[in-house]
Amino acid sequence: MKKAGLVSEYLPWLMIAVAVLAILMVTILLLKEKGVSLIDSIKNLFRGR
Secondary structure, eight states, rough: OHHHHHHEEEEHHHHHHHHHHHHHHEHHHHTTHHHHHHHHHHHHHHOOO
């Protein structure tokens, strides 16, 4: 069993997943104070204002 082959197959996907999680965390932290207004604006889009 080649462990190096397994690591080289999954490493790009792990890196992509970590990058996406990092971007989401930064976005959540930056929009934390605007989170409620962001949710309200999304609700208003579906209600038709």
